[in-house]
Amino acid sequence: MAVTNFGYGINRPRAIDLDTNDLRKSRDIIAEMPELQTCIGCGSCTASCTAGNLTDFNFRKLHTSVRRGEYKGAYEEIGKCMLCGKCRLVCPRGINTRGLVMLLKRKLGDF
Amino acid sequence: MVKRVVIVGGGAAGMQTALELKSRGIEPMIVERDIELGGKVRGWHKLFPSFTPAGDVLKPIAERIKAERIRCFLGQDVVGIASDGVTLRSGERILADAVVIATGFTLFDAHRKQEYGYGLYDNVITSVDLERMMNGGKVMLADGSEPRRIAILHCVGSRDEKVGQRHCSKVCCITGVKQAIELKQLFPTADVFNFYMDIRMFGPGYEELYREAQEKYNVHFVRGRISEAAETINKRIQIKAEDTLTGRPLRMTVDMLVLLVGMNANYENGDLAAKSGLSLAPNGYFMAQNSFLGTVCSECEGIFFAGAATAPKSLADTLAEASLTASKVDEFLRNKFPSWQ
Numbered sequence: 001m002a003v004t005n006f007g008y009g010i011n012r013p014r015a016i017d018l019d020t021n022d023l024r025k026s027r028d029i030i031a032e033m034p035e036l037q038t039c040i041g042c043g044s045c046t047a048s049c050t051a052g053n054l055t056d057f058n059f060r061k062l063h064t065s066v067r068r069g070e071y072k073g074a075y076e077e078i079g080k081c082m083l084c085g086k087c088r089l090v091c092p093r094g095i096n097t098r099g100l101v102m103l104l105k106r107k108l109g110d111f
Numbered sequence: 112m113v114k115r116v117v118i119v120g121g122g123a124a125g126m127q128t129a130l131e132l133k134s135r136g137i138e139p140m141i142v143e144r145d146i147e148l149g150g151k152v153r154g155w156h157k158l159f160p161s162f163t164p165a166g167d168v169l170k171p172i173a174e175r176i177k178a179e180r181i182r183c184f185l186g187q188d189v190v191g192i193a194s195d196g197v198t199l200r201s202g203e204r205i206l207a208d209a210v211v212i213a214t215g216f217t218l219f220d221a222h223r224k225q226e227y228g229y230g231l232y233d234n235v236i237t238s239v240d241l242e243r244m245m246n247g248g249k250v251m252l253a254d255g256s257e258p259r260r261i262a263i264l265h266c267v268g269s270r271d272e273k274v275g276q277r278h279c280s281k282v283c284c285i286t287g288v289k290q291a292i293e294l295k296q297l298f299p300t301a302d303v304f305n306f307y308m309d310i311r312m313f314g315p316g317y318e319e320l321y322r323e324a325q326e327k328y329n330v331h332f333v334r335g336r337i338s339e340a341a342e343t344i345n346k347r348i349q350i351k352a353e354d355t356l357t358g359r360p361l362r363m364t365v366d367m368l369v370l371l372v373g374m375n376a377n378y379e380n381g382d383l384a385a386k387s388g389l390s391l392a393p394n395g396y397f398m399a400q401n402s403f404l405g406t407v408c409s410e411c412e413g414i415f416f417a418g419a420a421t422a423p424k425s426l427a428d429t430l431a432e433a434s435l436t437a438s439k440v441d442e443f444l445r446n447k448f449p450s451w452q
Contacts, residue, residue, distance in 0.1 A: 014359055014360060015351075015359065015360035015361060015362050016354055016357065016359050016360070016361040016362070017361075017362055017363070018361065018362070018363035019362070019363055019364050030329060034326045034327070034329065035326055037325040037326055037329055037330075037331070037332075038322055038325045038326050040310075041334060041356040060356065061356070061357050061358070064354070064356045064357050065357050065359075067331075068354065068357065068361070070357070093322075
């Protein structure tokens with residue numbers, strides 16, 4: 001008998017689980033750029049971002065997720081950055097955001 | 112003729128006000144509920160933002176109180192305040208020419224936020240418990256082992272309608288940053304996560320310390336309030352929050368959960384205010400005459416305030432305010448007794 005598809009499924013949990021996430025890569029990135037931890041989530045980088053104004057690219061969310069060990073899709077996402085560097089001009093904490101893009105590309109290449 | 116001032120409360124505010132009055136030739140008397148002077152600062156380990164041992168500040172003050180032979184009534188509860196003196200629970204009245212209310216605050220009782228499991232789970236402690244542990248020289252889990260993952264929750268009993276505490280307790284944010292750094296110094300390989308709603312770094316050097324905690328000590332700051340804590344079978348604490356900066360729920364298990372408890376107004380404030388004609392602010396603290404030039408004056412002539420009786424304050428603010436209170440009392444006595452001195 002053929003299985004009828006009623007359209008029901010099981011949703012994968014959306015929660016960030018810091019018990020199961022592999023934080024080694026995140027620790028690596030923070031160790032190379034400790035200033036990244038000083039981010040206060042103001043959103044200046046995203047507000048000034050050329051790519052963010054044309055696509056749904058959100059740099060603040062992206063690097064915060066990576067710090068929490070959420071790497072999936074991050075490498076592809078970072079490809080949207082055009083390296084214009086405007087985010088670095090506006091960051092009130094003086095984080096080298098452009099350098100961070102390059103660091104993330106280097107570290108997340110294998111994901 | 113010597114002018115006498117009775118000070119209600121023998122904590123930092125009361126003691127410092129007494130010394131300032133004494134140096135102006137006024138005779139202070141301290142009435143303290145506890146059997147010892149010192150108030151909330153007694154037993155504290157180190158002070159933000161400079162990590163100064165609390166004893167380095169408190170001890171010289173206490174020694175001067177002794178050396179100046181300031182009269183102290185210890186273990187005495189004040190049940191009535193008027194501009195000409197105070198009434199003790201025994202019914203005895205202590206008469207004076209002016210009164211200073213330096214009754215401070217009451218710590219928020221963390222049991223009231225039952226969802227965090229204080230008193231239920233072994234490894235949920237308050238910021239005050241942690242301070243006492245550090246002062247005792249050993250920070251450890253209930254089973255004696257070292258924590259490897261610690262969460263610090265800001266705003267427990269502050270800015271929370273659910274427990275009737277709408278106000279910000281002011282000093283917990285910087286205390287959380289200070290304690291996170293101290294924990295990282297004790298356990299360099301441990302991960303420390305601070306869960307916050309807002310970070311309020313209002314004082315000199317505070318923002319710099321926050322930054323140091325992030326950059327030098329790698330303390331993780333997560334913007335989001337922990338919604339609940341539960342104990343796992345091996346006595347760890349499972350917590351849930353939203354990581355609001357990524358817009359996703361977050362959960363994790365920690366070895367120790369530290370609750371940054373806020374400063375509440377004393378429960379007796381209402382009773383004391385009603386009897387003496389003073390009024391209270393909506394948050395239950397005593398209401399000052401005004402917010403600018405009368406911050407230590409009350410609506411009643413002859414009754415003054417010092418320290419956290421009027422609002423949450425840091426120790427530095429409290430000690431500074433004591434000088435102002437003494438100066439206002441002095442001014443009041445000179446106007447009232449023009450022939451004095």
